[in-house]
Amino acid sequence: MTDTIAAISTPHAPGGIGIVRISGDDAFSIAKSLFRTKNQSIWARSHSPKAAYGTLQTAEMTGNARVDEAICLVFCAPRSYTSEDVAEFQCHGGIRVLQNVLQAVLAAGARLAKPGEFTQRAFRAGKMDLAQAESVLQLIQAQTEQTLRAANATMAGALSAEIACLRNQLVVLAAQLSVWMDDPDEDTQLPSKEQMTRLIDSVRGKLTQLIRRSNALAPLMGGIPTVLLGSPNVGKSTLMNLLLGFERSIVTDEAGTTRDTVTELALLGQFSLRLTDTAGVRDTGNTAERLGVVRSRQAADNAALILLLMDASRAATSDDLTLLHTYKTPHTIVLLNKTDLPAQFDRSVLREHTVVEISATRRIGLDALTDAIENLFAAEDVLPDEPILSTERQIDAVKSAVAYLDDCTACLESDLTYDALQICLEDAIQALFVLTGERASVAVVDEVFRSFCVGK
Numbered sequence: 001m002t003d004t005i006a007a008i009s010t011p012h013a014p015g016g017i018g019i020v021r022i023s024g025d026d027a028f029s030i031a032k033s034l035f036r037t038k039n040q041s042i043w044a045r046s047h048s049p050k051a052a053y054g055t056l057q058t059a060e061m062t063g064n065a066r067v068d069e070a071i072c073l074v075f076c077a078p079r080s081y082t083s084e085d086v087a088e089f090q091c092h093g094g095i096r097v098l099q100n101v102l103q104a105v106l107a108a109g110a111r112l113a114k115p116g117e118f119t120q121r122a123f124r125a126g127k128m129d130l131a132q133a134e135s136v137l138q139l140i141q142a143q144t145e146q147t148l149r150a151a152n153a154t155m156a157g158a159l160s161a162e163i164a165c166l167r168n169q170l171v172v173l174a175a176q177l178s179v180w181m182d183d184p185d186e187d188t189q190l191p192s193k194e195q196m197t198r199l200i201d202s203v204r205g206k207l208t209q210l211i212r213r214s215n216a217l218a219p220l221m222g223g224i225p226t227v228l229l230g231s232p233n234v235g236k237s238t239l240m241n242l243l244l245g246f247e248r249s250i251v252t253d254e255a256g257t258t259r260d261t262v263t264e265l266a267l268l269g270q271f272s273l274r275l276t277d278t279a280g281v282r283d284t285g286n287t288a289e290r291l292g293v294v295r296s297r298q299a300a301d302n303a304a305l306i307l308l309l310m311d312a313s314r315a316a317t318s319d320d321l322t323l324l325h326t327y328k329t330p331h332t333i334v335l336l337n338k339t340d341l342p343a344q345f346d347r348s349v350l351r352e353h354t355v356v357e358i359s360a361t362r363r364i365g366l367d368a369l370t371d372a373i374e375n376l377f378a379a380e381d382v383l384p385d386e387p388i389l390s391t392e393r394q395i396d397a398v399k400s401a402v403a404y405l406d407d408c409t410a411c412l413e414s415d416l417t418y419d420a421l422q423i424c425l426e427d428a429i430q431a432l433f434v435l436t437g438e439r440a441s442v443a444v445v446d447e448v449f450r451s452f453c454v455g456k
Helices: 029-036 093-106 117-124 130-141 145-155 159-184 191-222 238-245 287-301 319-324 365-376 392-413 419-435 442-452
Strands: 005-008 016-023 050-057 066-075 084-093 224-229 262-268 269-277 305-311 332-337 354-357
Touching: 005 093, 005 117, 005 365, 016 029, 016 093, 016 117, 029 093, 050 093, 066 093, 084 093, 084 332, 093 145, 093 419, 117 130, 117 442, 130 145, 130 159, 130 392, 130 419, 130 442, 145 159, 145 191, 159 191, 159 419, 191 262, 191 392, 224 238, 238 269, 238 305, 262 365, 269 365, 305 319, 354 365, 392 419, 392 442
Parallel strands: 224 269, 224 305, 305 332, 332 354
Antiparallel strands: 005 016, 016 084, 050 066, 066 084, 262 269
């Protein structure tokens, strides 16, 4: 017997449709006690999902009051997301409506689901492994086409299959060593040290490539951390508002308007940018502005992309030249703004930088900026449908496996006994089992699902 859980599974914001999900042994009896429909066949157990239209009312014990019109979807175990009996009410998407429906369901005997508990039940039932479960969250949070397709590949089992293939090669070698060590005198076929070294090097190389592939997409997972940097009045806030499509940053002719960092998510081409507008960088005696400059530099130091703005309508200042020297990095794009005005800026100081000419007020140069960002984050060695390691937990597990395989190589090169090699192999195998959750501790599993939203 499992207790029955319920939660709102759509965003907590007004919408056309909202969903309340119920899962567990009493899901159907609870739903039936609240749902009034002429189509009573919906409650007959079936291999296929069923749907019916009706009205939702509170249980008799709480007044039997009308709550909403709804469609009820019924999924019989084990053919549901959680592998349990599942009922879903598709209601009008008002926040108050959904809260009333949920309260009626809870009053009828369900309990409120914990974060990620529906997916955790699917994991416990063996419908997905831990890596696939994590990809559900990555699928929801995907901001780019690349990360969406990578999450879909992992959810379909591509990462788990790749890890299982590599892990099984190590398991076969560990089994051969175990048989040989149990009875060295027996005529057991044991690979030579050269063969073992080649196998270990091959597995380690593929795991290392997986890490490299994942690192290439890591900055894109939640939007590229991007900072708009430059001296005062070069057009940072104007560009911020242009990229967002609404007025987020204050724009005036007065220098030093922006005193603190402002962060929003903006879509540009195939990428999303976690865009931060910053205070203009200059020497100043104003305490508040000076603190803003410090935060600007901190934001730039932590960014994956710096959009360094220069004013094409004026000569470069000492502050401009200092910024160009300080942020002469591969992930910096210089935006020569205000190109619709008479040119005063000496372009020769930009020789060592990637430069895009724009006019934020006239919406000029956005296509060129998009192309420059896409070229910078092309991740050409990453095929869009290849699986990636999408969480720190997954990356740490693979790094541990690689470190243990390094120990295996050291054992072979040092002519240590096969007992030492066997221990290192088992550690590497264990790390890969942890990645897919087959030998992960309860604490690790609980931590994974704690990051999910309630209702998923």
